[in-house]
Amino acid sequence: MLDAKAELVNQMKPVLDQPVVSPLRKLDEDLAQIPGLIRLTLGEPDLSVAEHIKVAAQKAIAQNDSHYAPSSGSLNLRRAISQYMQERFASPAYDPQTEVVVTIGAAEALFASFNDLFRPGDKLIIPTPAYPVYATLAQQAGLEIIELNTAPDFNLTPAKLKKVLAQHPDAKGMIMNYPANPTGVTYQEAEIQELVAILARTSLLVISDEIYAELSYDYPHTSMAKWLPNQTIVVSGLSKAFAMTGYRVGYLVGPQLLVQQVQAMHQLIVACPPGPMMAAAEEALTHGQTDLALTRQLYQRRGEWLLTGLAKIGFQVIRPAGTFYVFAKIPTAWREDDVGFVTDLAHKAKVGLVPGSLFGAGGAGYVRLSYAAAESELALVLNRLTAYVN
Ligand SMILES: Cc1ncc(COP(=O)(O)O)c(C=O)c1O
Structure with a gap:
């Protein structure tokens, strides 16, 4: 060593x-x-990965898609993401030019958001049990973690949310992740609306990690984008539902001001996502239902x-x-x-x-x-x- x-x-x-x-x-x-x-x-x-998605990547390589792409991702993929979010989750019509960033997996979207949308010392509410990366990212960004323990049923109820907000009225952000890793818990539309009614009265920035949205079995996924668009950044990606973990394509959407702030960090970290992988992602989102x-x-x-x-x-x-x-x-x-x-x-x-x-x-x-x-x-x-x- x-x-x-x-x-x-x-x-x-x-x-x-x-x-x-x-x-x-x-x-x-x-x-x-x-x-x-x-x-x-x-x-x-x-x-x-499905054959037609692989073919899209191969075709892009064969056609010399080997140059720097726009930093926030190819415009075609950003359009596809915006449209997909509207069609699948009734999200607002995110402007592909300014309100969508293609990232290197949801991992990069989370890293850039934690580091660019908060200041060191800010309190971040994390409902637990949670994907351990949130705590690690919060720690390296210098954020103070407020754990919201959802045991024993692992449901984030309005009562649990109200309690943590009363204890930490100065919190600046909150993580939502549903369907949730590791518990598999998710929420019906009415439950999301109840949580949103509380969150809308605060100025918390919600980072909603919806990477398992397509793996909701009992009812269709309801996105935070639909009910709390002005204070939510939705993070997602193709790793889980399309089995594209190694392709490393994720994205985030949200209000322009916030997305452009994250975009600044994103550009510094990765310059741009790789073209052939974006071609594959575009194919998946437009023809992968x-x-x-x-x-x-x-x-x-x-x-x-x-x-x-x-x-x-x-x-x-x-x-x-x-x-x-x-x-x-x-x-x-x-x-x-x-x-x-x-x-x-x-x-x-x-x-x-x-x-x-x-x-x-x-x-x-x-x-x-x-x-x-x-x-x-x-x-x-x-x-x-x-x-x-x-
Ligand atoms: C909740 C959650 N968010 C994000 C990620 C990261 O996904 P990606 O492969 O898109 O970086 C994972 C992967 O395990 C996850 O479980």
């Missing part, structure tokens, strides 16, 4: 003086060392099947209404020691899960399973879990 010169440590940005590593990635790397282990850890779809319907059906079937299997061997699970995650309570003998349970399970049963405590307050005593895995693997996992529990 090559050591950095000692003095350099003191001149780094203070919030980064602890190495900021995604705890989920770290755990996943540790588990990967165990021979024969099946990992249901990362939210990585096992499906392949059949793929989405099939994907939804497939995940729904897998989810129901996994849930039934887990219930049979005594796991208490909240039925997910969206995403491809199941958040399950660990056996009572382990109380809240989800890390101990996951470690034991990995070594004895060769099954890799994510401890719930990684997702923040309310997650201890749970594990997250991703069912974006092949059915044969899921069957093997159920067999191994059954043998372990017995």
Whole structure:
């Protein structure tokens, strides 16, 4: 290992003086060392990208789409995003010129938003259990995290929202993420309207991460864009629903003033997104509805099947209404020691899960399973879990 010169440590940005590593990635790397282990850890779809989407990328490469694109993304893709958001989620007609930015995955959209739309020291409300990256990003942007623990039902209710707002009237921002990673909880339109009625009376900026919007099983997804457009940035992307994780195409939409602020940071970080991947994304958003319907059906079937299997061997699970995650309570003998349970399970049963405590307050005593895995693997996992529990 090559050591950095000692003095350099003191001149780094203070919030980064602890190495900021995604705890989920770290755990996943540790588990990967165990021979024969099946990992249901990362939210990585096992499906392949649809042929017509691949062809769009290939065609763009063949036609020498190899130059710098506009920094906020190709205008065609920005138009497609705006139209898709209107058609699918009744969002306002975002201006493709100024109110849409194509990012390198939702990851970059989140990074740029956290860093450009708040000031160090600002309070950010994060309903938990939550995608751990929010806390890491908030930490590196110097924000103060206010955890809003939604346990035990993991529903963000108006009462819970009112309580946190009364305790922190000076909060500047709030994260919404639904269908939610890791719990699979999502909201009906009337529930979103109730939350919006409260939020509209505040000047909180809402960063609404709707990357699982197309994986809502019980009812159509309602976007914050429809009901709270003036104070919401919607972050999304093609990674999950179109199984395009490695294509790295995400986007954000919102009011011009806010989007242009993020665009300034985005331009500095990435210059522009890659052309062929944007061509693929445009094809997916304009001609991908059949793929989405099939994907939804497939995940729904897998989810129901996994849930039934887990219930049979005594796991208490909240039925997910969206995403491809199941958040399950660990056996009572382990109380809240989800890390101990996951470690034991990995070594004895060769099954890799994510401890719930990684997702923040309310997650201890749970594990997250991703069912974006092949059915044969899921069957093997159920067999191994059954043998372990017995
Ligand atoms: C809630 C949530 N937001 C954002 C992301 C990042 O997605 P992308 O691949 O578009 O960067 C993930 C990926 O796991 C996620 O679960």
